[in-house]
Amino acid sequence: MPIKKLITKAKVPIKVYTDDIESGAIQQLVNLAHLPIIHSHIAVMPDVHVGIGATVGSVIPTYKAIIPAAVGVDIGCGMNAVRLSIKANDLPDNLKKLRNIIEEVVPVGFEKHKYVKTKNSTIQYLSNGLEPIVSKHSGILKMLKNFAPTWTKQVGTLGGGNHFIEICLDENQDVWIMLHSGSRGIGNCIGRYFIQRAKKDMSKHLGNLPDKDLAYFEEGSEYFADYVESVHWAQEYALINRREMMRLILQGLQKEFPAFQATKEAINCHHNYVSEEEHYGRKVFLTRKGAISAREGELGIIPGSMGAKSYIVRGLGNPQSFSSCSHGAGRVMSRSKAKRKFSRADVEEQTRGVECRKDAGIIDEIPAAYKDIDVVMENQLDLVEAVHTLKQVVCVKG
Numbered sequence: 324m325p326i327k328k329l330i331t332k333a334k335v336p337i338k339v340y341t342d343d344i345e346s347g348a349i350q351q352l353v354n355l356a357h358l359p360i361i362h363s364h365i366a367v368m369p370d371v372h373v374g375i376g377a378t379v380g381s382v383i384p385t386y387k388a389i390i391p392a393a394v395g396v397d398i399g400c401g402m403n404a405v406r407l408s409i410k411a412n413d414l415p416d417n418l419k420k421l422r423n424i425i426e427e428v429v430p431v432g433f434e435k436h437k438y439v440k441t442k443n444s445t446i447q448y449l450s451n452g453l454e455p456i457v458s459k460h461s462g463i464l465k466m467l468k469n470f471a472p473t474w475t476k477q478v479g480t481l482g483g484g485n486h487f488i489e490i491c492l493d494e495n496q497d498v499w500i501m502l503h504s505g506s507r508g509i510g511n512c513i514g515r516y517f518i519q520r521a522k523k524d525m526s527k528h529l530g531n532l533p534d535k536d537l538a539y540f541e542e543g544s545e546y547f548a549d550y551v552e553s554v555h556w557a558q559e560y561a562l563i564n565r566r567e568m569m570r571l572i573l574q575g576l577q578k579e580f581p582a583f584q585a586t587k588e589a590i591n592c593h594h595n596y597v598s599e600e601e602h603y604g605r606k607v608f609l610t611r612k613g614a615i616s617a618r619e620g621e622l623g624i625i626p627g628s629m630g631a632k633s634y635i636v637r638g639l640g641n642p643q644s645f646s647s648c649s650h651g652a653g654r655v656m657s658r659s660k661a662k663r664k665f666s667r668a669d670v671e672e673q674t675r676g677v678e679c680r681k682d683a684g685i686i687d688e689i690p691a692a693y694k695d696i697d698v699v700m701e702n703q704l705d706l707v708e709a710v711h712t713l714k715q716v717v718c719v720k721g
Contacts, residue, residue, distance in 0.1 A: 325705055326643065333357045338643060341369035341702045343694065351378045354533035360388040360541070363603040366644045368614050369702035370653025370694060376536025379613035379654075382647045386607055387542035391521045391550060393610045394597050396514030398554055399561025400505030401593035401615070401650075402624035403569050404635065404713075406586045411496040413580065414716070418490075418678035421579065422717050425488055428575040429568050431721040432483045435476040441567050446475055449563065452556045456513075459549060466512040474509040478560075479567035482507055483721030485688060487626075488572065491633065491713035499713055500572055501633065503626060505595065506561040513557050517550045558596050565591055590622050590635065594650035602645050609645055617641070617648040617707050625707075627652050627696035629688055629718050630674040634700060636707035648706040652696045658687035665689050679718035688720060 330337035330349065333356035348371050355377055356365055362384040371380035377393035415421065430436055439446060453474075457463050467473055481488060481504050488502040506513075521538040522529065524546060529535050540547040573585055597610045615623045619640030626633040631652065640646050656664070671681045673690045700709065 327702065330356075334359070335361045336364040337367060338364055339367040339371070340644070340706070341367075341371060341699075343369070343698070344371050345373060347373045348378045351376070351534070352381065354537060355381070355383065355393075357533055358537060358539070360385045360539060362386045362605055362607050366647060368644070368647065368649040369699045370613065370649040370651055372654050374612065376534055377610075377612050380649060381612050382614050382645045383610040383612065384602055384607040384645060385539070385610065386605060388539045389547070389550060389554075389597060389608045390537055390539040390610065391514065391517045392536040392538070393612050394514065394554060395595050395612060396511045396518070397505040397595055398510040398514050399558035399593050400503075400595040401561060401565065401591070402501065402503050402626065403565040403589075403591045404499055404501040404624050405569060405573070405589045406493070407498045407500065407583050408586060409498050409580055409583045411492045411498065413583075414490075414498065415579070418717050421490060421576070422678050422719060424575045424579060425572055425717070425719050428571040429479065429481055429488060429719070431481040431719065435473065435480055437476070439475045439478070440571065441475075441478045441563075445563060445567075446478070449478075449556075449560060452559065456549065456553050456556060460516065460553075463512050463516050466516060467508055474507070477507040477509070478564055479571050480504075480507060480564070481568065481719070481721050486721050487629070488568070488719040489715040490717035491715045493711045493713050500569065501624065501626065501713065501715075502565060502568055502572075504561070504565055504568065506557040507564060510557040510561060513553050517546065517553065520546045520550075554597055558593060561593065562591055590624055592616065592623050600645070602642070611647055611650075613650045613653070614647045615650050616646060617644070618646045622710065623648065623707065625649055625651060625696070625700070628690040628693035629679060629685075629715070629720075630677055630690040631693070631696050633696070633713040633715070634709050635711035635713065637710050638707055639705065641706050644706050648703050649699055652693040652699055654692055655694050656692050658692075661687045661689055661692040665691065674718070677715055677718055680720055685720050
């Protein structure tokens with residue numbers, strides 16, 4: 324589908340790939356489009372919804388500047404998926420056993436590993452990148468209790484909220500492992516620290532901003548280079564965190580399926596991040612806040628909600644979207660509203676056939692709190708093509 328809505332109320336146009344967009348999200352986008360640092364236009368994905376400062380489901384090209392709150396605090400959050408060599412009929416009748424295996428090898432929620440599970444060389448690699456950052460910004464250290472043991476033991480952990488691990492079946496009854504997580508506590512600290520610095524850096528100009536959460540670092544300013552260094556480190560940490568989780572899951576499942584192996588179809592992609600790219604004749608810092616890269620031929624992952632389908636997609640490289648597409652289904656109601664509206668019985672009904680938690684603690688993640696993933700996919704036929712359709716049979720939540 325082509326662009327559904329064109330908003331021209333600000334300095335640059337806003338190109339929206341859906342009609343399903345709330346007024347609060349439109350206002351956030353207009354605020355963003357007023358900034359002098361925006362290049363060409365803002366692209367808005369069909370899973371769009373209100374965020375903090377910047378809208379979730381937006382692709383934001385900034386020239387010689389970056390908005391830390393647009394990148395957010397879960398820097399590098401994204402997806403990892405691997406297709407296995409086993410079929411649906413190889414799975415046990417009681418899927419609770421597989422869920423237990425995953426929950427045993429991957430800490431969820433606020434939990435971390437009791438000791439460092441990752442190779443020393445990987446931890447050393449991450450340490451080498453982190454050391455110059457924290458040496459200049461001791462405030463990051465203060466924001467994370469028991470700093471060193473926390474971030475090293477969180478490599479290969481899930482976290483909470485909308486993060487998940489799933490066992491899925493595709494249209495050929497092939498088994499996939501799919502997971503969603505980011506840069507954990509250390510990424511959160513880096514994000515919050517630099518968001519505060521950006522507001523302080525622009526303190527004299529905050530009154531001129533349409534939203535204080537849109538405070539930005541300009542190239543050459545005191546914190547710009549350090550933020551770029553820090554955000555790239557956190558994105559690398561998130562990538563490694565997902566890779567390590569996948570390794571632990573496959574290792575755990577090896578006991579149940581001694582003969583299985585992962586195939587070559589392994590995808591590890593960010594959907595909350597910034598990268599340096601060239602678009603419309605300019606090198607820009609492109610922030611994908613709830614969006615994935617969809618360059619021509621590039622594989623990506625678009626998950627639905629618990630109980631819904633997910634998609635492995637191939638990018639079409641559409642320049643209007645800055646070669647991007649949606650990162651998921653997108654929320655239609657806040658967590659607090661979902662908790663007020665739905666019950667545990669609703670969770671059980673909407674996740675029928677999926678081995679997962681069905682307690683009151685995950686009501687805010689109920690499928691009805693999210694957009695219809697098929698409608699989201701229909702709205703981005705110009706951006707991606709579906710390669711595989713996945714349906715989860717096991718879901719582990721934080």
